[in-house]
Amino acid sequence: NEVWAEPFKIKMVELLKVTSREDREKAIKEAGYNTFLLKSEDVYIDLLTDSGVGAMSDRQWAGMMMGDEAYAGSANFYRLEATVKQYYSYQYTVPTHQGRGAENILSQILIKDGDYVPGNMYFTTTRLHQELAGGKFVDVIIDEAHDPASTHPFKGNVDIAKLDKLVAEVGAEKIPYVCIATAVNMAGGQPISLGNLKELRVWADKHDIMIVHDMTRVAENAYFIQQREDGYREKSIAEIVHEICSLTDAATMSSKKDAMVNIGGFLAMNSEALYEKACNLVVVYEGLHTYGGMAGRDMEALAIGITESLQDAHIRARVGQVEYLGNRLIDRGVPIVRPIGGHAVFLDARAILPHIPQSQYPAQALASALYVDGGVRVMERGAVSAGRNKETGEEFMPKLELVRLTLPRRVYTQAHMDVVVESVCRVMENADKIKGLKFAYEPEYLRFFRGKFEEI
Ligand code: F0G
Numbered sequence: 001n002e003v004w005a006e007p008f009k010i011k012m013v014e015l016l017k018v019t020s021r022e023d024r025e026k027a028i029k030e031a032g033y034n035t036f037l038l039k040s041e042d043v044y045i046d047l048l049t050d051s052g053v054g055a056m057s058d059r060q061w062a063g064m065m066m067g068d069e070a071y072a073g074s075a076n077f078y079r080l081e082a083t084v085k086q087y088y089s090y091q092y093t094v095p096t097h098q099g100r101g102a103e104n105i106l107s108q109i110l111i112k113d114g115d116y117v118p119g120n121m122y123f124t125t126t127r128l129h130q131e132l133a134g135g136k137f138v139d140v141i142i143d144e145a146h147d148p149a150s151t152h153p154f155k156g157n158v159d160i161a162k163l164d165k166l167v168a169e170v171g172a173e174k175i176p177y178v179c180i181a182t183a184v185n186m187a188g189g190q191p192i193s194l195g196n197l198k199e200l201r202v203w204a205d206k207h208d209i210m211i212v213h214d215m216t217r218v219a220e221n222a223y224f225i226q227q228r229e230d231g232y233r234e235k236s237i238a239e240i241v242h243e244i245c246s247l248t249d250a251a252t253m254s255s256k257k258d259a260m261v262n263i264g265g266f267l268a269m270n271s272e273a274l275y276e277k278a279c280n281l282v283v284v285y286e287g288l289h290t291y292g293g294m295a296g297r298d299m300e301a302l303a304i305g306i307t308e309s310l311q312d313a314h315i316r317a318r319v320g321q322v323e324y325l326g327n328r329l330i331d332r333g334v335p336i337v338r339p340i341g342g343h344a345v346f347l348d349a350r351a352i353l354p355h356i357p358q359s360q361y362p363a364q365a366l367a368s369a370l371y372v373d374g375g376v377r378v379m380e381r382g383a384v385s386a387g388r389n390k391e392t393g394e395e396f397m398p399k400l401e402l403v404r405l406t407l408p409r410r411v412y413t414q415a416h417m418d419v420v421v422e423s424v425c426r427v428m429e430n431a432d433k434i435k436g437l438k439f440a441y442e443p444e445y446l447r448f449f450r451g452k453f454e455e456i
Contacts, residue, residue, distance in 0.1 A: 003347035003407075004320045007313035008410060011058060012432065017041055017167070019139055019234060024372045032452025033368045035377050044375030045416050047405045048092030050343045051133045052256035053407035054100075057308060060301040067297025076299035078289040081089045083303040087238060087310060088245045088345035090268035096286050097293030099216060099254025100125040102267040105281045106212065106252055107133035109274065110176040120158050121186045124212060124385055124446055125144055126179065126252075131390055140178070145187040146399040148337045154191035156183065158200050167207060167272070176209035182221035182244060183319075186381060188402070189217070190340020191224035194232065194243060201247045213248035219258045220271055222316045238310040245288030250274060257343070259305040260409050264294045299396065309329055322407050324414065328421045334428060344406040347424070349382060352431055358383050358397050360436025360456055366427070368402045369434050379404045385448045410444070 008029065019027075019042055020075075031037035035048060057065075068075040081093045111117060113134035119126070122142040140162040158180070166175065178200065182398045184190050204211050204450050222240035225232050232240060246250065250269035255261050267278050277287040286293040294302070308314060319342050319354040326340030335351035349363035354406040356362040363382035368378050382401035388394060405420065437453040 004316055006317045006321075006410070007311070008057070012170075013112065014413050016044055019373065019375055021439065022376060023373060028368050028371055031225040032440060033364065033455070034207050034400070034451055034453060035367050035371055035379060036449050037452070038371065038377060040443060042375075043377040043418060045372075045412065046377050047344075048377045048379050048406060050257055050406045050408050051254065052261075053411065054256075054262075055411050056083050056262075056305070057410075060304045063300035063304045067295060069296045070324045071291075073290055074299065075297040076303070080299045080303045081213065083306050084266065084268050087242065087306055088251065088268060089242055089270075090245060090251060091270045092268060092272070092278075094267045094278045094282050095292035095294045096282065096300060097265060098256060098265040099214075099252060100129065100254075101267075101293060102254075102265050103129040104132075104250035104285060105278055106250065106267055107135065108281060109277045110210070110254060111129075111135040112176070112213065114174065116166060116170050116175050117177065117179055118163055118175065120156055120159075120181055120192060121183060121184050123185055123214065124387075125446070126181075128445060130179075130355035134232045135176075138162075140166070141184065141187065145184065145190060148188070148335070148346070148351075148400060148402070150287070153191075153224070153339065154193040154196060155187050156181065156192035157196040158192070160199060161204055163203060172207040172209060175178045175207070175209050176370075177212045177249070178204060179214060180248065181214040183217035183224075185217070185343075186385075187341075188337035188346045188399070188400075189343045190339070191221040191228075191342070193226055194240070194247075195229065197244060197247050210250065211248040213245065213251040214253075215251045216254045216257045217343055218244055219309045219315050220319055223319050224342065236310075237312050237315050241310055254416070255302050255305065257409075258309045259302055260309060261302045261305050264298050264302050266292070273309065274304060274397070290452075318407075318409055321412075321414070323373040325407070325417045328366050328417065329424060332421065332425050334424055339370070344404045346381065346400075346402040346404050348401070349403050350401045352428055353434055355432065356436040358401055359395075360438065361453070362436065363401045363403045364453060365434050365437050367426050368437075368453055370403070370423060373427050374418050374419065375403075376423050378398065379406065380448060384451065387447055407449055 107129040111133035118140040144152040145155040255264045325347040335348040337346040353362040363380040386396035441452040
């Protein structure tokens with residue numbers, strides 16, 4: 001039984017405020033039972049997201065001092081471009097302010113009105129940009145991904161038969177690309193296997209369809225391949241990541257996750273023609289093609305963060321901490337999505353709150369209750385996040401009604417994880433007192449971010 005520990009030590013800390021239960025009851029009510037609307041200073045342990053909240057290393061901070069803030073041709077851009085080419089294999093890089101900036105540009109270039117965009121489960125911002133560009137998202141992930149109890153080792157895999165069916169129905173010319181996420185967020189941080197990706201490559205070549213890679217958490221996906229897929233046990237994370245990327249044509253990246261910077265992203269590709277189109281649009285929405293909304297210093301920290309994210313010791317400790325939290329919860333009988341994902345532990349809100357129908361948003365209610373109990377902030381990933389069908393206005397009712405406990409990288413200690421476990425168990429013991437919610441205010445786009453609720 002090998003014991004792992006973090007391959008770093010702590011050099012600077014941020015002090016946290018301790019609040020009372022009364023303070024928190026007031027705060028969540030004011031926030032309309034939406035954890036996105038809480039003030040960060042009222043939160044004790046912040047597991048809302050792993051996005052932009054990682055701790056940068058001393059080397060990344062040193063890189064911040066090396067910012068070349070020239071408007072055009074910053075040295076940091078060229079360093080970033082070379083790093084992407086070396087580790088991720090993509091020939092061209094276009095920086096953007098964050099992941100959704102890249103999604104916007106890519107969707108506008110590749111999708112025509114009436115097109116279909118298959119993907120291994122949706123992500124909120126990705127699907128919205130596909131829709132805004134005139135496309136329709138089609139879920140082609142394997143069925144096991146929608147079952148929180150299935151222990152399939154690669155729940156991020158694509159069901160090729162679903163792709164064949166789509167081609168038979170609409171024709172390959174209506175499918176500009178297949179959107180493949182690594183470490184599928186909405187499925188619970190679940191990986192796609194290299195075997196499946198290779199099959200998909202063959203399929204895509206046969207139909208002359210591109211593969212676009214949402215590579216936001218590719219290093220975490222690579223870790224699961226190393227641990228679970230035959231033939232990869234002796235391969236390094238960097239080698240596996242390179243192989244994954246090489247099987248795809250283009251990528252969108254939110255570098256706020258894997259790469260451990262507070263802000264930034266990029267679009268990367270191998271086609272020069274696609275690069276030329278992306279450069280044309282990036283100047284409209286983001287900035288010149290050599291900074292795209294990022295400061296020079298941020299591009300430097302990103303280039304360094306990419307190399308750190310691919311260290312085997314880093315990723316083992318990172319996913320190891322998520323597994324530690326998940327296993328303690330399993331030990332205590334808490335229903336979570338299995339296998340434990342790469343960036344987060346997902347609670348099965350339907351199982352914890354069987355008395356609340358999905359139309360009353362059990363995951364949203366559970367997220368609020370967790371904050372009130374111990375000051376732990378988490379996120380709803382269920383019906384509220386899924387939103388409404390663009391054409392009919394009906395609410396999507398996804399099979400997965402989850403609460404996400406997302407771990408920032410290099411931020412919290414094991415003792416913090418133990419506090420979270422105790423809080424989840426206390427909330428579960430008193431689950432019957434938790435009430436369902438209804439919308440008091442429902443925004444038009446991405447309603448989970450700014451929606452407000454009332455107790456029923
Ligand atoms: N793709 C995936 C898989 C993501 O998880 C995210 C962001 C994005 C794209 C968009 O990137 O935020 O930089 O614009 N996910 C965050 C989360 C917000 O909390 O899961 P962005």
